[in-house]
Amino acid sequence: MSTDREQAAFEAGIKLGALYHQWVGTPISVQTASGVEAVIEQSVGLQPFVEEIDVTLDRSLMNANAFGYAELSGLMFDVTIRTKVGATTCVAALRPENGYPLMRIVSCDEEEPLSDH
Amino acid sequence: MSTDREQAAFEAGIKLGALYHQWVGTPISVQTASGVEAVIEQSVGLQPFVEEIDVTLDRSLMNANAFGYAELSGLMFDVTIRTKVGATTCVAALRPENGYPLMRIVSCDEEEPLSDH
Amino acid sequence: MSTDREQAAFEAGIKLGALYHQWVGTPISVQTASGVEAVIEQSVGLQPFVEEIDVTLDRSLMNANAFGYAELSGLMFDVTIRTKVGATTCVAALRPENGYPLMRIVSCDEEEPLSDH
Amino acid sequence: MSTDREQAAFEAGIKLGALYHQWVGTPISVQTASGVEAVIEQSVGLQPFVEEIDVTLDRSLMNANAFGYAELSGLMFDVTIRTKVGATTCVAALRPENGYPLMRIVSCDEEEPLSDH
Numbered sequence: 001m002s003t004d005r006e007q008a009a010f011e012a013g014i015k016l017g018a019l020y021h022q023w024v025g026t027p028i029s030v031q032t033a034s035g036v037e038a039v040i041e042q043s044v045g046l047q048p049f050v051e052e053i054d055v056t057l058d059r060s061l062m063n064a065n066a067f068g069y070a071e072l073s074g075l076m077f078d079v080t081i082r083t084k085v086g087a088t089t090c091v092a093a094l095r096p097e098n099g100y101p102l103m104r105i106v107s108c109d110e111e112e113p114l115s116d117h
Numbered sequence: 118m119s120t121d122r123e124q125a126a127f128e129a130g131i132k133l134g135a136l137y138h139q140w141v142g143t144p145i146s147v148q149t150a151s152g153v154e155a156v157i158e159q160s161v162g163l164q165p166f167v168e169e170i171d172v173t174l175d176r177s178l179m180n181a182n183a184f185g186y187a188e189l190s191g192l193m194f195d196v197t198i199r200t201k202v203g204a205t206t207c208v209a210a211l212r213p214e215n216g217y218p219l220m221r222i223v224s225c226d227e228e229e230p231l232s233d234h
Numbered sequence: 235m236s237t238d239r240e241q242a243a244f245e246a247g248i249k250l251g252a253l254y255h256q257w258v259g260t261p262i263s264v265q266t267a268s269g270v271e272a273v274i275e276q277s278v279g280l281q282p283f284v285e286e287i288d289v290t291l292d293r294s295l296m297n298a299n300a301f302g303y304a305e306l307s308g309l310m311f312d313v314t315i316r317t318k319v320g321a322t323t324c325v326a327a328l329r330p331e332n333g334y335p336l337m338r339i340v341s342c343d344e345e346e347p348l349s350d351h
Numbered sequence: 352m353s354t355d356r357e358q359a360a361f362e363a364g365i366k367l368g369a370l371y372h373q374w375v376g377t378p379i380s381v382q383t384a385s386g387v388e389a390v391i392e393q394s395v396g397l398q399p400f401v402e403e404i405d406v407t408l409d410r411s412l413m414n415a416n417a418f419g420y421a422e423l424s425g426l427m428f429d430v431t432i433r434t435k436v437g438a439t440t441c442v443a444a445l446r447p448e449n450g451y452p453l454m455r456i457v458s459c460d461e462e463e464p465l466s467d468h
Contacts, residue, residue: 005120098417100418138259153390165418250365
């Protein structure tokens, strides 16, 4: 059996794993970065259980190669995603930690029931 | 805060989301399918927290196009993965359900402590 | 040895092959399609030898699955790209032909030298 | 119009562009590299106009991250592909040049007609 908490965490993991491998390798530059951020947010936002997603790409890593552009790499991602299953909200992140593009759970919380007075 | 159970579920989600978007679109045929299955298993098996992964691709969907090959599509996947974080094991699957390549948690379980006699 | 004509054709092939495998599988809907088109155009446009690229995605194929979205598939692409190497311009296309997402050269032409009167 | 020479070059470009973006990002290690090489060769070999493909991945770049594995990156590729359209054979390569994963045409040649004596 699994609970809402585990399912919310599972869904957050799916989305982060998917977006990483979908977009790594895309040609990118400082000029096109904001468009790519918006499209990643919109695309992931179409998927079930996603409440909110925020994508920021590290422009300081977009060093142009000999041909004038960079490729989106794992360490450029700073992503926060919030999924919801039942009453549980899970917040997870993808961002560099010690030189590795780490995915981790930030929090899993049940909604506070409304107070009755 | 998150527990081992949520983290095990999160890791299973990451791996399923990642492998789906990494390999969808690969040219494939009935002749090459077993090699692709093995490489997906080996690649995913390199990642942290993965205890076991089994990948079977549905050969009945590998209908050759006009040029004699097919592309790996989401509905071909039948994947079972087992992740472990602390004492918790999570089993998750990717397989078709009602025409959709569904990812779901099969179980999340703590290891039974050894009996003392 | 290879000529400008062959190199212009080669570059067009690289870009079409790359964009196909980069973006296939992305979650998409009629609402997000124009943003995805623009980002593909901008990303490919960063690469060397690309003079112009036009991407249209077939919205009639974006049938929502049980979860309300579609995935970008090969048959949705209608792409025209123009590459230039030396004095040669190559126009190539990716679009469905007999149910297959066919990539083909439309034309390879040298620039007309300017008339001297 | 385009000739067999341009089409052979175009097809080589398609295959190199496609394989690059299909496999970049795959988890890989020195232990799994030969399996990945074989699967890339088999997959690309399914596609039309491909006569031969040879893939070698640079193991010296497979430096394990904190979690014990690497990701397939563009600079690891050393690929030679031979395409054939009509009587023309095109050989193209993907390999590092000045720190960039360069795709280039090696040669485009018509078959020698058989001598009549």
